[in-house]
Amino acid sequence: xxxxxxxxxxxxxxxxxxxxxxxxxxxxxxxxxxxxxxxxxxxxxxxxxxxxxxxxxxxxxxxxxxxxxxxxxxxxxxxxxxxxxxxxxxxxxxxxxxxxxxxxxxxxxxxxxxxxxxxxxxxxxxxxxxxxxxxxxxxxxxxxxxxxxxxxxxxxxxxxxxxxxxxxxxxxxxxxxxxxxxxxxxxxxxxxxxxxxxxxxxxxxxxxxxxxxxxxxxxxxxxxxxxxxxxxxxxxxxxxxxxxxxxxxxxxxxxxxxxxxxxxxxxxxxx
Amino acid sequence: xxxxxxxxxxxxxxxxxxxxxxxxxxxxxxxxxxxxxxxxxxxxxxxxxxxxxxxxxxxxxxxxxxxxxxxxxxxxxxxxxxxxxxxxx
Numbered sequence: 001x002x003x004x005x006x007x008x009x010x011x012x013x014x015x016x017x018x019x020x021x022x023x024x025x026x027x028x029x030x031x032x033x034x035x036x037x038x039x040x041x042x043x044x045x046x047x048x049x050x051x052x053x054x055x056x057x058x059x060x061x062x063x064x065x066x067x068x069x070x071x072x073x074x075x076x077x078x079x080x081x082x083x084x085x086x087x088x089x090x091x092x093x094x095x096x097x098x099x100x101x102x103x104x105x106x107x108x109x110x111x112x113x114x115x116x117x118x119x120x121x122x123x124x125x126x127x128x129x130x131x132x133x134x135x136x137x138x139x140x141x142x143x144x145x146x147x148x149x150x151x152x153x154x155x156x157x158x159x160x161x162x163x164x165x166x167x168x169x170x171x172x173x174x175x176x177x178x179x180x181x182x183x184x185x186x187x188x189x190x191x192x193x194x195x196x197x198x199x200x201x202x203x204x205x206x207x208x209x210x211x212x213x214x215x216x217x218x219x220x221x222x223x224x225x226x227x228x229x230x231x232x233x234x235x236x237x238x239x240x241x242x243x244x245x246x247x248x249x250x251x252x253x254x255x256x257x258x259x260x261x262x263x264x265x266x267x268x269x270x271x
Numbered sequence: 272x273x274x275x276x277x278x279x280x281x282x283x284x285x286x287x288x289x290x291x292x293x294x295x296x297x298x299x300x301x302x303x304x305x306x307x308x309x310x311x312x313x314x315x316x317x318x319x320x321x322x323x324x325x326x327x328x329x330x331x332x333x334x335x336x337x338x339x340x341x342x343x344x345x346x347x348x349x350x351x352x353x354x355x356x357x358x359x360x
Contacts, residue, residue, distance in 0.1 A: 150297050157301050186288030193294045197301060 005113040007120040008243075009042075009139035009168070013155030015126030017147045018176040021214060023123040024052035025225040025233070026143075029240035030119050031086040032225070038077070038117040040108070041091035042135035043125035044099055050090050053080065054221020064092035067104045073111050082226070087117075097130045102137030109138030119243075128162055136163065142171035143205060148178055148189040157198055164201075172205035173198065174239065179210045180253040191250075206239035208232050209253050299344070306346040308339060320350070328354040 010023045023039060031037045041049035044064065050056040055078050061071035066089070073089075080086035089108070092099060112120050124135035136142070142163050146156040156173070163171050175191045182188035191207050211232035217224040225236040231251070238248045308316075317337050324330060336351040 150293050150300075153297055154300055154304065157304065161305075183290070186290045189290055189293050189297075193290070197294065197297050 005116075005118050005120060006141060006243075007109055007113070007122065007139045008141045008143055009122040009124050009136050010143045010145060011124035011132065011135065011159055011163070012126065012145045012152065013128060013159040014146075014152045017145050017152050018208075019126075019145050020048045020052050020123055021218065021224075022143070022145050022174060022176065022208075022236075023049060023121050025223045025236035026240050026243070027086060027119070027121045028053070028080075028083065028223040029225040029237045030121075030243065031080070031083045032237075033240060033244065035085060035119050035244070036117045037086050037119045037121065038089065038112045038115075039087070040089045040112075040120065040122045040135075042100075042105070042122050042131065044091045044131065044134075045093065045096045046125065047091040047093045049123050050078075050088060051221065052218055053088060053223065055080065055088055055090075056221075059090045062090045062092040063108065064095050064099045066108060067100055073108065074115075097125070097134065100134050102134055105134045106138045128158070132162070133166075136166045136168060139168060142168040143174060144171045144202065145174045145176050146194060147176055148183070148191070148194055150189075153189070153194055153197060160198065160202055170201055170203060173202045174206045174208060175204070176208045177210040178207055178253060184254070204250070205242055206235055207250055207253065208235040208239075209251075302344055302346075306339070306341075313337075313339075316348075324352060324354075327358055328352075329356045329358060331355055 010019050010026075012019050027037045027039045039049060039053075040063065041047055042063075043049075047062075050059060058078050061076035063076070065071040066073050066076045077087040077089055080088070109120055120138075122135050122139055125131035144156050144159055144163075146152045160171060163169075173195070175194050178191060179188055183190045191204070195202070195204055209231050211224070211230060213227060213230035214224050214232050217227060217230075223236075224230050224233045225240070227233040231253070235251055238251065241248045317335075321330070321332070321335075331353040334351075334353045336349075338349050340347050340349050
């Protein structure tokens with residue numbers, strides 16, 4: 001029973017590509033679909049996932065408290081008020097990555113699975129050092145997040161190799177912050193370029209457009225996947241559906257033709 | 272910008288787009304990254320190879336040469352292993 005749940009590490013190598021935002025949004029979307037979701041912020045010392053979820057004011061205990069026996073796992077988990085299926089295990093803010101080791105991470109994950117969580121999502125810190133080894137230790141699947149930009153693709157390639165060394169083969173890829181207009185005029189790497197460069201071992205899981213709604217929704221502590229109208233929210237919900245095994249076509253991010261009246265409106269607006 | 276690109280294409284002044292340049296540079300960088308071997312790993316390979324070959328040959332270990340050579344996009348492990356004799360079965 002303990003090994004029925006899925007444990008997915010969300011990683012990238014490079015910092016700032018959107019791991020935490022991805023974790024928060026995919027986790028929320030999965031919970032909205034009825035899954036029991038536990039998220040672990042594995043970035044010890046640089047706590048952030050709580051902010052993306054708007055749960056920062058409710059933290060009492062953190063992962064290090066659990067590992068060092070000051071708190072029971074259950075009392076450290078923060079239940080989301082919007083969705084009872086969702087809990088967060090926050091990172092410690094005042095300690096560093098050496099406060100947790102891979103064995104302890106495995107133990108925490110095993111305990112979460114015994115509690116019946118169907119998805120455990122682990123938000124991996126940037127880098128390839130101990131934080132990476134901790135975050136990947138308990139996982140049985142991996143998602144690599146990258147931006148359509150050279151250094152993050154290069155780091156993603158490195159991470160794919162390191163994941164393989166940890167027996168996490170065939171990670172799935174999310175290309176985040178695509179700007180369709182720039183791709184259209186040949187001034188940004190396209191999703192297919194990124195795929196081609198990274199090779200067949202990596203399967204595409206989703207494409208998320210660069211969307212201002214992510215900034216505003218993160219400002220409010222409301223994951224954008226709760227926003228019906230945003231394109232990035234839809235992209236994250238599609239990713240969650242694909243993770244559950246559904247076949248969902250990739251979003252067509254091309255600018256829709258605004259039509260005659262749309263063009264007319266634009267003309268007046270420009271004038 | 273789109274318009275400029277269009278004109279360039281029509282009049283054949285087409286310079287490579289930054290997308291193409293990025294992709295090309297990435298392909299080269301990753302090819303190099305993927306075949307970069309750290310010295311410790313290289314040493315391990317050398318030792319393992321030596322162990323296997325030593326079962327079958329008597330090797331002149333003072334004149335071993337083992338290196339990684341690159342030519343263009345191709346990378347090869349090149350080993351020169353002088354043997355003194357084949358060991359008896």
